[in-house]
Amino acid sequence: MADTHPPDDVRGRGFRRRATLAEALARVDAATAALPARPAAPAAGGVLAQAVVAAADHPPGPVALWDGYAVRAADTLGADTYNPLSLFPGAAVAVAAGESLPPGTDAVVPVESAVASPPGIEVAEAVAPGHGVLGRGEMAAAGAELLPAGRILRPQDVALLAALGVARVAAVPAPRVRILIAGGPRGGAADADTPLLAALVARDGGVAECAGPLPADRAALAAELRRPGADLILLAGRSGVGPDDVAPLALADAGGLALHGLALRPGGSGGLGHAGGVPVVLLPGDPAACWAVYEALGGRAVRRLAGRPAGLPHPAVRRRARRKLVSEIGVAEFYRVRLAGDDGVEPLASAAVPGAAALARADGFVLIPAQSEGVAPGDETTVRLYDGSAAGLW
Amino acid sequence: MADTHPPDDVRGRGFRRRATLAEALARVDAATAALPARPAAPAAGGVLAQAVVAAADHPPGPVALWDGYAVRAADTLGADTYNPLSLFPGAAVAVAAGESLPPGTDAVVPVESAVASPPGIEVAEAVAPGHGVLGRGEMAAAGAELLPAGRILRPQDVALLAALGVARVAAVPAPRVRILIAGGPRGGAADADTPLLAALVARDGGVAECAGPLPADRAALAAELRRPGADLILLAGRSGVGPDDVAPLALADAGGLALHGLALRPGGSGGLGHAGGVPVVLLPGDPAACWAVYEALGGRAVRRLAGRPAGLPHPAVRRRARRKLVSEIGVAEFYRVRLAGDDGVEPLASAAVPGAAALARADGFVLIPAQSEGVAPGDETTVRLYDGSAAGLW
Numbered sequence: 001m002a003d004t005h006p007p008d009d010v011r012g013r014g015f016r017r018r019a020t021l022a023e024a025l026a027r028v029d030a031a032t033a034a035l036p037a038r039p040a041a042p043a044a045g046g047v048l049a050q051a052v053v054a055a056a057d058h059p060p061g062p063v064a065l066w067d068g069y070a071v072r073a074a075d076t077l078g079a080d081t082y083n084p085l086s087l088f089p090g091a092a093v094a095v096a097a098g099e100s101l102p103p104g105t106d107a108v109v110p111v112e113s114a115v116a117s118p119p120g121i122e123v124a125e126a127v128a129p130g131h132g133v134l135g136r137g138e139m140a141a142a143g144a145e146l147l148p149a150g151r152i153l154r155p156q157d158v159a160l161l162a163a164l165g166v167a168r169v170a171a172v173p174a175p176r177v178r179i180l181i182a183g184g185p186r187g188g189a190a191d192a193d194t195p196l197l198a199a200l201v202a203r204d205g206g207v208a209e210c211a212g213p214l215p216a217d218r219a220a221l222a223a224e225l226r227r228p229g230a231d232l233i234l235l236a237g238r239s240g241v242g243p244d245d246v247a248p249l250a251l252a253d254a255g256g257l258a259l260h261g262l263a264l265r266p267g268g269s270g271g272l273g274h275a276g277g278v279p280v281v282l283l284p285g286d287p288a289a290c291w292a293v294y295e296a297l298g299g300r301a302v303r304r305l306a307g308r309p310a311g312l313p314h315p316a317v318r319r320r321a322r323r324k325l326v327s328e329i330g331v332a333e334f335y336r337v338r339l340a341g342d343d344g345v346e347p348l349a350s351a352a353v354p355g356a357a358a359l360a361r362a363d364g365f366v367l368i369p370a371q372s373e374g375v376a377p378g379d380e381t382t383v384r385l386y387d388g389s390a391a392g393l394w
Numbered sequence: 395m396a397d398t399h400p401p402d403d404v405r406g407r408g409f410r411r412r413a414t415l416a417e418a419l420a421r422v423d424a425a426t427a428a429l430p431a432r433p434a435a436p437a438a439g440g441v442l443a444q445a446v447v448a449a450a451d452h453p454p455g456p457v458a459l460w461d462g463y464a465v466r467a468a469d470t471l472g473a474d475t476y477n478p479l480s481l482f483p484g485a486a487v488a489v490a491a492g493e494s495l496p497p498g499t500d501a502v503v504p505v506e507s508a509v510a511s512p513p514g515i516e517v518a519e520a521v522a523p524g525h526g527v528l529g530r531g532e533m534a535a536a537g538a539e540l541l542p543a544g545r546i547l548r549p550q551d552v553a554l555l556a557a558l559g560v561a562r563v564a565a566v567p568a569p570r571v572r573i574l575i576a577g578g579p580r581g582g583a584a585d586a587d588t589p590l591l592a593a594l595v596a597r598d599g600g601v602a603e604c605a606g607p608l609p610a611d612r613a614a615l616a617a618e619l620r621r622p623g624a625d626l627i628l629l630a631g632r633s634g635v636g637p638d639d640v641a642p643l644a645l646a647d648a649g650g651l652a653l654h655g656l657a658l659r660p661g662g663s664g665g666l667g668h669a670g671g672v673p674v675v676l677l678p679g680d681p682a683a684c685w686a687v688y689e690a691l692g693g694r695a696v697r698r699l700a701g702r703p704a705g706l707p708h709p710a711v712r713r714r715a716r717r718k719l720v721s722e723i724g725v726a727e728f729y730r731v732r733l734a735g736d737d738g739v740e741p742l743a744s745a746a747v748p749g750a751a752a753l754a755r756a757d758g759f760v761l762i763p764a765q766s767e768g769v770a771p772g773d774e775t776t777v778r779l780y781d782g783s784a785a786g787l788w
Contacts, residue, residue, distance in 0.1 A: 004751055006694050044596070044597075058749075065539055066634075094637065097680060108660065114411075139747075149753060154586035155593035155685075156753035158593055162584050162590075163586035163681060164584075165584050185557075186490055186491070186492040186493045190556050192553040192554070192557035194556075195436075195552040195553055195556045196549050196553035203549065242489075242491070245461070287553045291553075322760070326541070327414070354491070355452075356553040360548070387546070
């Protein structure tokens with residue numbers, strides 16, 4: 001977000017031009033990439049910077065697949081329930097699942113097919129060589145890729161690495177995301193943007209650093225923007241055209257304002273810039289508009305820095321509009337929507353409705369691209385869900 | 395899981411009978427319910443025990459929807475770009491988005507439609523009453539339900555509660571889940587079950603308490619099971635029919651073993667019981683089998699205690715089997731599978747393959763019910779995904 005220009009002061013005037021979402025996304029992508037890898041203990045949710053390859057064969061030799069008796073398979077030839085065969089100690093060795101096979105044995109008779117008959121056992125099943133045995137390298141052969149680069153570690157991945165004794169992996173560190181709230185809500189309302197952004201940043205794999213609302217002071221905000229230690233800064237509030245909307249000016253002072261004003265609704269006063277080389281997303285203070293700019297731009301920046309897939313992390317389903325979703329040509333619009341019946345969707349609130357209430361009532365959203373006039377009743381559209389369970393996805 | 399009986403000692407003998415998954419699930423459901431609600435600060439991922447209702451109208455009076463000038467709409471009649479109307483101070487008051495409307499005004503002319511013309515402004519747009527205004531209670535009317543009981547709080551829900559000054563909600567506390575590893579892996583391998591179960595418990599809304607592998611000692615394990623402070627215990631390892639498989643006996647000593655042996659593959663040596671009134675899930679030590687019993691029974695117990703939807707939390711998609719998935723009648727089987735092409739799925743490993751490697755390589759699993767012989771090539775089946783992105787769900 002380094003290609004900047006002296007900012008227009010839009011206060012009391014309004015925006016002369018608003019950037020398209022495509023233009024803003026291109027800037028986000030140019031300014032963000034996965035952070036340099038660091039060695040880290042494997043943890044669920046961490047992101048692998050490099051593939052993990054098996055250093056040796058696992059298991060290192062044949063092991064029992066179940067509890068029973070390790071035998072030489074040839075010794076059991078002809079055994080069945082009616083004609084059990086006696087095997088003496090040494091010819092049948094008790095083993096538990098996971099234990100190495102004693103030398104000279106090549107199969108495991110399960111406990112259920114054997115009866116202790118001191119000093120040996122009676123076997124009631126003929127087994128083939130390899131029966132009940134996991135061979136050397138069958139779990140993972142030396143050199144085989146265990147987990148690919150880019151993998152967001154799952155519980156079972158962490159288990160696999162633990163089982164194989166892999167104590168450190170090359171991981172993409174979680175980006176440190178500074179959340180600066182310029183001025184806080186007008187009229188003395190409580191700050192909703194800090195908890196909103198902190199939770200969204202955590203969802204996308206970042207670590208939020210929150211300071212709570214700061215004074216709407218240009219110099220103080222610029223100083224907070226310049227302070228080192230962040231991989232990304234979200235600067236929310238005082239982004240508009242009112243007399244105290246100093247956030248864009250502070251961003252210009254601290255580094256540069258690459259664009260201000262988005263062809264996006266809600267979120268038209270959002271922008272992008274940088275402060276000392278750190279990318280900065282400028283977000284409106286109203287929670288609905290703040291959410292929209294985060295989902296459109298901020299989340300993508302966090303995910304790219306975190307090495308995660310850049311796209312929206314919401315499950316997408318196709319639904320038919322029950323009512324018209326009107327949208328202005330040239331402006332991308334976030335409609336907050338509710339699922340209706342088996343295959344329908346209906347708008348809950350127009351893009352102009354502020355606050356978090358309509359966000360919280362919605363099952364998800366429809367993002368109408370700038371070139372579209374909206375969705376006609378009965379037409380299919382893509383709904384992004386906050387929670388897949390709302391659509392019976394699981 | 396209170397209906398118990400003296401345990402069979404299956405060691406060296408094998409299971410005489412294995413419980414069906416349906417029977418085990420019924421026992422899990424009978425033994426678990428959402429923990430009693432407690433007041434808590436709203437946090438993303440927390441679960442509401444009661445609906446949250448608006449205590450007052452929000453906003454408490456009309457506020458500006460955008461930056462501009464609050465006016466009496468009637469005063470702007472006839473104004474347009476070619477015939478701007480002059481309004482004097484007092485008749486047009488500068489307001490920022492979110493500010494209360496001054497008494498006597500009923501609309502907001504946006505900044506873009508006004509030009510300062512000291513001492514007043516020139517208005518280039520005729521506005522109707524209510525234009526640019528959010529009326530009293532339009533965000534949330536007093537008494538309206540803001541969030542339903544059972545809601546897993548989303549980022550925007552937390553923002554809404556913050557905006558409305560709701561500092562405490564009635565929340566279902568996160569269940570405390572004690573993870574006891576009986577004996578640890580055989581042959582000196584590293585413990586994979588602790589990281590596996592800890593991450594799965596966190597996924598399902600619980601708080602894991604891990605002690606690492608304990609000696610395979612009946613009395614020591616019983617003491618750990620009896621120790622107070624857990625809402626659920628996962629007892630993993632030494633559950634089978636080998637000579638040192640003492641976990642079921644320790645569970646019987648500590649409270650009761652309701653069932654031991656499941657018609658489930660992998661996971662056949664799993665079970666259920668209780669220790670001093672605390673439900674206990676008995677899981678095999680092999681990571682693949684441990685995973686299967688957790689997904690089948692343990693996760694459901696955690697989610698029910700946490701007040702979450704009880705069903706599997708994996709996105710489900712329908713896919714066609716590329717190869718046969720063979721399954722034994724009377725046994726439910728977890729097939730670890732990989733998605734293939736646009737609409738296909740193929741098995742990665744039979745249910746007998748132990749360890750975490752096949753779990754980690756898989757995109758998800760197919761759970762074949764006990765009454766099914768499996769899935770024929772070309773037939774559709776339900777695939778549960780570890781991560782919805784694998785199927786292009788988002």
